Amino acid sequence: MTRPVQLIAEFTARPGREEEVERLLLALTAEVRREPGCLEFTPLRVATVPVLDAGTTLGVTPGPAPVGRRFIVTETYRDAAAFADHLAAPHGAVFNAALAPLIEEDGSQLTFVDALG
Numbered sequence: 001m002t003r004p005v006q007l008i009a010e011f012t013a014r015p016g017r018e019e020e021v022e023r024l025l026l027a028l029t030a031e032v033r034r035e036p037g038c039l040e041f042t043p044l045r046v047a048t049v050p051v052l053d054a055g056t057t058l059g060v061t062p063g064p065a066p067v068g069r070r071f072i073v074t075e076t077y078r079d080a081a082a083f084a085d086h087l088a089a090p091h092g093a094v095f096n097a098a099l100a101p102l103i104e105e106d107g108s109q110l111t112f113v114d115a116l117g
Contacts, residue, residue: 002079004039006115009073009108017102018069024098025071031091037082038075046070073108 013021025043032041046065050058077083086092096107 003114005077005080005083006113007075008111008113009075010111011071011099011103011105011108012066013069013071013103015069021071021099021102024095024102025073028091028095031089032075032086035077035082035086035089037078037085039078040074040076042074044072044074046072 011021022045029041029043032038046063046067046069048067049060049062052058075086077086100107
């Protein structure tokens with residue numbers, strides 16, 4: 001049985017470039033979701049801790065990621081071949097070239113994961 005490839009991609013927008021990064025990421029999302037081997041591609045943005053009506057937080061301590069500037073994408077591909085196809089897709093190269101000057105890192109930081117259970 002082939003296993004799906006699951007990963008989390010993360011990167012931090014340079015100050016003032018957040019909206020450009022969001023636009024690029026949403027355009028990429030539409031392209032990647034059309035790939036035959038893509039099972040899931042969910043772009044996220046680090047947000048502030050929710051506040052209750054009384055003005056208090058929910059008792060949670062936020063992580064160190066910069067609120068509003070840190071982007072996270074959860075991705076799942078059918079198998080290693082589908083992931084290889086994703087990496088070879090031209091829209092990925094266009095996205096990465098456009099993203100490079102807008103983020104603090106040298107590129108997306110990838111963490112490969114396995115689902116539990």
